Amino acid sequence: MTLLAALFSHYRRHPLQLLALATMIVLATMLWSGVHHLTSQARASLDQSESAVAERQQVERKDGERVTVADFVELRRQGLCVMPWLEVSSPEGGRVVGVDPLAAGCFESPDSEETPWRGELEGRPFVDISEAADLAREQTGQLSLLMSDAHSARDLPSAYRLAPFRVGPDTGELGDSFLLNLDALGVLVLLITALLVRSVYLLGMAQRRDSFALLHRFGVSRARINRLLVFEIMLLALVCILPGIWLGRWLANGLGTGFGRALEGLFDQPLYAGQDGGWLMPLATMLAVVLVACLADFLRPLARRLPGDGQRYGVLLALILMGGIAMSVWVSTLIWLFVAVAVVFVAAGTLAPMLISRLADWRAGSDKDPLSRWRHRELSVLARRLALPLVALQFAMAMVLAVQALVTTFESTFDRWLAQRLEADFYIEVPQSVDLTPAMDWLSEQPELAASGLWHRVVRGRATLPGESNEAGTKVDVFALGPIGPLVTGWQLFESTARPWQSLQQGHGVMVNEQLARRQGVTTGQSLTVELGSQELELPVLGIYPDYGRPAGEILLNVSVLPPDFIPSFQSLSISPGDLTIETVTRRLKEIWRVEELTVRDNRAIEDLASAIFDQTFLLTRAMTTLTLILAAIALLMMGWVFFSTRAWYFRLLVVWGLSRRQASGQLIRLSVSLTSAIALLALPMGIWLTWVLVHRINPLAFGWSLPMAIYPGFWFELGVLSLLIGLSIALLMSRQLRSPASVPGNANALAGGER
């Protein structure tokens, strides 16, 4: 027991170290486990949806109407094996799917017992369709008719056609990528934490080397000491990780609604509460991270890695760095991109302190002034000794820079895009099944509207891009406008032919959104075949327009191009009434359409709502990066302070040698500020490169749309100020130490910071 007390007494003497270790472990656990909890929840939702139903084909009506039980009866009486699938949103959230097991009997083939569904959906078994139909009376239900693979499109009567049936969102791997992105951020946080924890721990170990030597003299074997150290770190880790996980849950719940809404808005995938995930996995992971970080030296012999050793290390690292950057330019999958980022980080992280100390040495070599020479040599030593927290700070700064840039770019792009989309002042929902012609005639006749107002009609629906002869085609959203006026001609297009809006107005073409262009490899000038209603049209692509926030493909065309049997799912009018007031317009429209109520929305309100939703989306990433930066800053602060304290004796020498205390403080300030500024300077190119990777490589792969690359010198300034502050704080803390006498460090061991 006394042995343990002796070991732990170190923390009694240096309670701040214990506090720092504990805080870092708790914070890191909170961050990482919170993010992990959210992403695993979302993954489970996506996976469940995907696996619950083997990919099947469904029958749809060619005229666009929804299928009903009458269609089911008709198809069954023709001898086709179809079964109903009734999806109803459940009152507790989530959804309920009703199926007919009797109808599904024909899906079984003699060789396989495979039913169209497997197991459960979202933790709930499928229900009999009569139950779902009961629910559908209050909520909305959606009926689909699944058809057995034994039949093909040829067996269908002429009024029907085949389409693929998937339960999950139709987003390809985009949902997965989004989550992978978040997970990668989490891993980065883990990495930074590991570095920080390691640095603090190593410092502690260095300080305790004397006590270990003492204990050894008293007869305690090294093995026993090592075992106790392992026990000590495990105890500390367990005590800190558990509250960290609990805090992480709290964080996840707090951010969960925003995250869920983002997921739903981006990918049409609601977040199901589902399983709780458990705490064993995060506990085990964090424990492993902490143990490896602290005790890595046990795993390999304690080789002294002074980074200044050997020029070849430097060159090798530089080559690896170049390789990583090249990889990030050329690879095309998300996983390899993350690998490239990891490679670059590792190389840059190892290079940075090396670079600083070499440069400082070189400057010292050519220095005339003894003080500045001392300063530069001291800087070199510091860079080597404080390598780990410095690198951690560099990583954190680069990450913050990149994520800030991403978020700001996105915000401004999105704001601009939204403003374009919502250019009209008001949006009027057209009631189902009214004839729009008299309304449009009236609108066209109003002189005030023609003079000072703008309006157009919007028709939304679905179309198909036919696939190969036997494949089902791709579903796309249809966004039809008419007339094409100044409300849209101001849009910014990524690519376009000459005078695209005129061609669109004449009905000689179609525009596609960025997601569709990327996924189908469509370019302007190409000809696109589209199935609208019962007609198949071939139209040239006039341009590609941005469409943020959802990965579905969409085509934009003139309303006049739509065939008469096209069934729209939705129609609306966008109008800026100008001199005519909105009340006049709505009153007249109510008269024309003979309705009591009209849904009229103020587009400004919609803009605010949309912005709020996207803010929520990035709240999570912002929170993570800010917290990580704070973590790194505090760690460096603490480390620097502790380290400076061990060298207090040398700094006292300055005073002894004739500098006034104020001058000595000044030297210290210059020293620490130059250190932190140096690392900030090195973080800068890394941050810019990471911004580029995020915006131009990761974002398109994860979301389907890209963002313009932009540089924000404002952020650099912020980071510079931050590094300045850190440096100043360290120096100030040190200066206070100058007053108290310090003893000569007895042990000249390099690890104790005893370089002279």
Added chain:
Amino acid sequence: MSRCIWLLLLLALGGCSESPQQAGFAGLAGVADPESDVPFLQPGAGDRLSFPGDFGPHPQHRIEWWYLTANLRTADGEPVGLQWTQFRQAITPRPANAEPPEANTWPLEAAWMAHAAVSFDTRHYFAEKLARGDVGHAGARAEPLAVWLDEWQLESASEDDSWRLQVSTDGWSYDLSLSINRAPVAHGDDGFSAKSADGEGSMYFSLVDLQIEGTVTLGDETLEVSGQGWFDREWSSQFLKSGQQGWDWFALHLDSGDKLMAFRLREDNGDFRAGTWIPDKGEPVALRPDQLRLRPTKPDAQGFPRQWRLEVPDYGVNLEVSAPPGDYLNSGLYPYWESPVSVSGSHGGVGYMELTGYGE
């Protein structure tokens, strides 16, 4: 999966508290206990048949069927046995005059099952279909007669007393026209056919003289067939007595122009026999248990007896009934044996035999 659901449905109604053995073949001996206020109707002595209504469905009875068996010959004289059956299982009883529920509520008040089989040249083809009731793709109607499940249908043709039956499935099909040559024959006591000494039973009538013509397609070969058929119509809510394992049923067309229907219900101690003697000219006679002797003569390795001795001494009937070589097991949800038979002894003839409740 659907097997499980079907089984669960039936067992749930058939009385889960009873062991499968007590519940008898296909759970038909189980006691029906509906949760709704409308009770199941149980036929009893004194119930009478009424036409044409009784050709249609009885939604307040638990189980009923429309059952055709046919002994046909090809143009070359080879025998072809043919069966078509459609079962209705009521999950929730409903009075006959009540409005059926709306199809778009996907009601679960009844379930339909249809069987079709062809026995030719020692080969046996069998298909089974299931459907939910009151949706529209399966149903029955008395006037004009129509009984259908998906694309299988029996319907009244344009002429009176003439029906058309069409069945098609993976690899084989048949298309027959049936003409009814005799008025319906009521079994038992004017239609109430007791199945045990305690009085459980069913309403049961048959069309015993059907002239059939049509085509049977098996894979690539199409056979022109003609022959005679027997159509059963039966409904009940408590078919078997608890403890009865199954039954053996025979419908025979004798060369003399007479017809014979006989069945035996097997119980733990003894069996219950009944039948109907339908002379060529004259009224049908219900046979009491003591007037009829029926027993297998040669047990089969599988457990289904293929040879039987049937005696009705009062009418000079002493028959050896045997199934042709081949395996005639209908392997659906509830397997049973259904095969054409040939008759020899005091009379010659053909017929059909159904054996249920063996082995499992």
